[in-house]
Amino acid sequence: MQSGNDHDRAKRAAARCAVETYVLDGMKLGLGSGTTSHWFVRALGEAVARGLDVVGVPTSTATRDLALEVGVPLTTLVEAVRLDLAIDGADEIDPQGAMIKGGGACLLWERIVADAADRMVAVVDEGKLVPTLGAFPLPIEVIPYEWESTRRSIARLLEKLGQPAAELSLRIRDGAPVVTDSGNYLIDADLKSIIDPLAIDGRLNWIPGVVENGLFTGIADEMVIGRADGTCEVRDCSRALTARPSTTPRGDR
Numbered sequence: 555m556q557s558g559n560d561h562d563r564a565k566r567a568a569a570r571c572a573v574e575t576y577v578l579d580g581m582k583l584g585l586g587s588g589t590t591s592h593w594f595v596r597a598l599g600e601a602v603a604r605g606l607d608v609v610g611v612p613t614s615t616a617t618r619d620l621a622l623e624v625g626v627p628l629t630t631l632v633e634a635v636r637l638d639l640a641i642d643g644a645d646e647i648d649p650q651g652a653m654i655k656g657g658g659a660c661l662l663w664e665r666i667v668a669d670a671a672d673r674m675v676a677v678v679d680e681g682k683l684v685p686t687l688g689a690f691p692l693p694i695e696v697i698p699y700e701w702e703s704t705r706r707s708i709a710r711l712l713e714k715l716g717q718p719a720a721e722l723s724l725r726i727r728d729g730a731p732v733v734t735d736s737g738n739y740l741i742d743a744d745l746k747s748i749i750d751p752l753a754i755d756g757r758l759n760w761i762p763g764v765v766e767n768g769l770f771t772g773i774a775d776e777m778v779i780g781r782a783d784g785t786c787e788v789r790d791c792s793r794a795l796t797a798r799p800s801t802t803p804r805g806d807r
C-alpha cells in the first residue's frame with residue numbers, strides 16, 4: 555500500500571516528466587488544477603526561470619495564483635484562441651483515457667481549457683489508474699438555484715440509464731456548500747462502477763441546472779503515469795473512440 559509521501563513523489567514524477575516530454579519553447583499551455591497540476595506549474599516555473607518562453611491559461615483561481623507566484627506568464631483564451639497543449643490531473647483514468655475529474659472542484663474551467671487545446675495530456679500517479687471508472691464519486695457542477703430539484707432530475711436520469719447512484723451528495727466543506735470558481739455547487743454521484751461513461755457524459759448536461767460533469771471521455775490524448783520511485787511512463791490514448799462531440803472536431807484542432 556502506498557503512503558501519502560509515495561503519492562506525492564509519484565505526482566511530482568509525472569509533473570516533471572510532462573514538462574520534459576511535452577513542453578516546447580513558444581507554446582501556449584492550459585494549466586490544470588489539483589496537486590499534480592500544481593507540481594507541473596512549479597516545474598514549469600523553474601523552466602521559465604531558466605529561459606523557457608511559454609504562456610499559460612489557468613483552470614482555477616488557485617492555479618492562477620500559483621502561476622503568478624512561480625513566474626509563469628498568463629494569458630486568456632480570448633487572446634490565445636487555441637492552445638498547443640493542456641496538462642491536467644485526474645481523479646481516475648481508465649485504459650482508454652476516459653477520466654473522472656473535479657475532485658478539486660475545477661471541472662468546468664478544466665473542460666473549457668481542454669476543449670481549446672490541440673492536445674491534452676493527463677498527469678497522474680499510478681494510483682489513479684482503474685480498469686473501470688466509478689469508485690471515485692462523479693462530480694457534477696450545478697447552479698445553486700433549486701439545486702435539490704436538479705439533484706432529483708440527475709437521480710431520475712441515472713436510473714433510466716441503468717446506473718442508479720448509491721448517493722447523490724451536495725459537496726460540503728466546513729458546514730457550507732462548496733462553491734466553485736464560477737459560483738456553482740457540486741453534487742457528487744457515488745456510482746461505484748460506470749458501465750458506459752460516454753452515455754452518462756452525453757446526457758447529464760442536458761438536465762436544466764447541470765452546468766458540467768466530471769466525466770471527460772475522449773479528451774486525453776496521452777497520459778503520463780508517475781511512480782513513487784521517481785520514474786514515469788507515457789501511454790497513448792488518442793485512438794480511444796469514446797468521445798462526446800466537441801465544439802471543435804478533433805480533425806480541425
Ligand SMILES: O=C(CO)[C@H](O)[C@H](O)COP(=O)(O)O
Nearest residue numbers: 588589590643656657658660
Ligand atoms: O480534476 C481536478 C480538479 O478539479 C484534479 O485534476 C483532480 O482532482 C486530481 O487532483 P490531484 O492531482 O490533486 O490528485
